[in-house]
Amino acid sequence: MDAPDGDQVRATAHVSATGPGADAELIWRLTADDGRERAAPRAPEAAATADIVGRLGHELAQPLAAITSYARGALLRSQAGTLSRGDLEQILSIIVAQAFRAADRLRELEAGTEGVSDASRTHRR
């Protein structure tokens, strides 16, 4: 079952309390209902998290794509013996710059989501 650990513990406790003749389906329904009740208040938080993850993926995709392309190209040329020292240094510089670009995007996103985190904390109280 895909139920979170907490639900599994709850189901086990219920079986113990009602004995071996307990209706398994009822237990499952009760457990599932309980899970939905607890999941509902978390919906806004989950949506905000999904949005953050989506934006993070979008922002990081470009520099990561550039880094893998430059690195793989350098590897192929190195293996073929056609990578000059000048080319290697230039490619490494680009890779470093793109890694910083990714880090910058991450920081910007973190700064932009502080409000969301605060709201989540308020919601949990």
Added chain:
Amino acid sequence: MPLVHIVDDDAAVRGGLKWLFESTGLAADVYSNAEEFLARYTPSEGGECVVLDLSMPGLSGLDLFETFDDRGWTVPVIFLTGRAKVPDAVRALKRGAFDFLEKPFADEALLARVCAAHEEDRRRRARAEQDAAVVARLGGLTQREHQVALRVAAGQPNKVIAAELGISPRTVEVYRAKAMSKTGARSVADLVHLVMRQSSAAS
């Protein structure tokens, strides 16, 4: 040398892809947006393909791709996107896109798909050349020879063809022999094949 056209608004991605493709012995040309591609692209003689960013400011990759048919461009297109957009992916593939990869992509997978796209482009070109040759061979027939050739290919006996066209069976034989000779068909099966290729090329 097989050519890859790279269309992406991100300079680092564009540069990285060009460097990667050239590292494997491919030629690469870069375009910073769809409008530049429209202004500069001309179909090349060798094998080629387009690696196209889906989301770009101005004309999107998908908008650009949807003009290819009208322009008669058959070059295979591999879409790249920074964010998986299932409906857009479905729309692109339905319109005949060769493939769809999500950034950041596995470079081995991209190189393999580019290689396959070049192979597909070579097949398309060979097919187009054969179709053109078939059209030329059948185009050399007179109207009567063509009418007889079509009916022979459809499996009609000489007597039926003669009755349909209002000529004698002996004349049908003469036209049939001329059609076979002019098209270079060595058998009726060969003629059937030519007529079917002509039909598929015209459709």
